[in-house]
Amino acid sequence: MTGDDLQALASRALEEIAGAVDLDQLELVRRRYMARHGGLITSVAAELGGLSGPARALLGREFNSAKGTVVDALAERQVTLEEERAGGGLADEWLDLSHPVHHLERGHQHPVARTIREIEDIFTRLGYTSVAGPEIEDDLHNFELLNMPPEHPARDAHDTFYLSGAAVGWLYRTHTSPMQMRTMLAGAPPFRIIVPGKVARRDNPDPTHNPVFHQVEGLCVDQGVTVGDLKGTLEHVARELFGAERGVRLRSSYFPYTEPSLEADVACGICNGIGCRSCHGKGWIEILGSGMVHPAVLRNAGVDPDRYSGFAFGMGPDRIAALRYSLRDVRDLYENDMRLLECF
């Protein structure tokens, strides 16, 4: 290798260094020329070992100068490419502080969920505990223990989905009342519970009916509980939900698991009690069934009816929501129409 060869090698290296577009390419160039073993320039050092005298001194000087130039050029290019990379990052991360902020839509509870929550709040303040029950029930808890043996005519209004092939008669619960039995069978009086949940029935859809709907069951069993306590509780709850001005009436009714039985109606907010499509022309909309727990039901639950008495009720939060928000039709609550839901 002559000094000229070495210079030609160095200038090729300088060209390649200048042409490296990123740090990876520059590293390849560095290795090609300057690798400790086998680099095109570094390996000239080995050749020097075989020379002697002035030839060795001459080539040695050329070698040191070529090596120095290439090392400097590599270092310089490295700084440039590092700066470019950092600058590129800044460009990517550039933030326009004057850009308008994205408006984040905040969700909220469905009107039925909110109504259930409010009913829970009202009863929690009265000392009740909210419990959940299974949506799939057996015939025993949904009907028999509640004084509705097979063939009882009250079952007609409670047709539902049946799980075929099940020996114990599994079905989709038709009301939340079975949780009265499950709670009493699992504990000892006094009981003060409410049970919010979903139920299903073979009801024809109309402005006050949907085959799947919600109920909030209630049960209060203690010593000396009377119809007066039931009436006072229902009137208090109606005032809390609808305000003192709204018309509320109690009328006698029939349920196999209560004696006596009552139903509560609220004045229709669409027609103000005159009668319209929403209230089936009656001016009133039923929101709950209730009564004093039948002694046979207490006995079925292992509670002594001579020592304890109680009342129970089952209210419909879907209808209550429709009444509070003046909706003409409960079915609107299940349409998931954002134009309606965004109103609440």
Ligand code: DAH
């Ligand atoms: N389970 C009844 C229904 O679904 C409502 C009801 C009536 C619940 C009287 C009760 C009650 O707890 O005592 O129509």
